[in-house]
Amino acid sequence: MPSADMEKSPSPPPAPPVQSIPGVRAERLTKVYTTALESTLSAVSYPSFSACFPSIAKNAPKQLEAMHKGMCERLRTFAMGEFGEIMEERRVVERLNELEGLIADARKRKSRSVEGGEGSGEVAPHTLPPRPLVDAHLTPLYRSQQSQLNAKLQTTQSQNASLLEVLRRQRQEIDELVRVAERVVEDLESAGTKLAKEGEVLSEAARAEEVLRNV
Template sequence: MNPNSRSPSPVPAAPVQESPGIRAAGLINVFNTAIKSTLDKCSYNSFAACFPTTAQYKPDVLDDVRRQLTSQLEHAWKNNFESILAQRNVVQSLNSLDQYIDDARTRKKKAEVEAEGGVVEPPVPPHTLPPSQIYLAHLMPFLEEHSKQLNTQLTDTQTANTELLSTIMAQRAEIEVLVQSLESVIHDLETSAQMMGEEDVQGLSAEIRELESEMKK
């Protein structure tokens, strides 16, 4: 194997379920069975043997005391056990172990199918890989996710730039239309001014000719 070649990025692990899986449920069942077996040994006869006088004169009271004691013990043991499970993340850890085992079985079946009855080559032990491959195997998922985020941001920026360019082009076209309209209005005003100027000059010339005619008379 080329020490400089990159190993394929590992598939991201599936989310670990919060409810007890196979092994966590098995552990809880074993604990509950152990509690029941222990408390069952504290029967009335065994308890009465420790308090013969009370058992002789107040058997009902003694039985109530035994029931309360066993109930409190069961409640305290279960609370302590649940507290340990929560503090140590036992359920999540055992669920992760279930996932690892299921993943290993799936990989094994896939390798057997791909081998088509041939010899299935065992995977390379991680401790035999060079540090560069182990480093990249842990780093590549982060880099790939970061690359996806950057590509998404780049796509969003390009889309925003395209929309902005379209807006600018539309505004420029609108400005050109307005300029053309203004130029047309100015041209009309200039033409009107010229026509008005010519009429004034012609009227003035007619008045001068009339004055000249009167002066000649």
């Protein structure tokens, strides 16, 4: 009587690991995202940004330009960091590489079957998975991934809007401080003028008193 171990079929070999190095599709996805991000940031040009701070743009243009450059760099770093986290959390690179492997394998099997025919011992055409079957298997997965990426992108856009709102409030505060400073300067100039006039009056009185003493 055969043992239980002999009755068990051998385990299939483990699937080869999918490389985490970005393939063609992963690189293309990163390039598309980077291009879209740069296009978005280029819309926030320095002229349009400085138009929101006319007083500072006039009195401290270099500082305002440095502030604009730093803001754009922080937004770029934040957006790329979020994109990298999404790519890592969802294993996008591995899955896109896996998709490339499936497509390449299907093409090889199709090529072998066409060259050898059904009776040559190669994979017969009727055993190949049809494209609709592949699409039906992969499309829901990648639609789910796309929905999650869109949700993350919407969150990032919302955070960017919040940052812009903070910048607008800071601009209002800066404008108010500039107005207060201008009023203080005007008051100081007025006080200086009055003091100068008072000094002239006191000087005249002192000279008159000196003349009277000498009479």
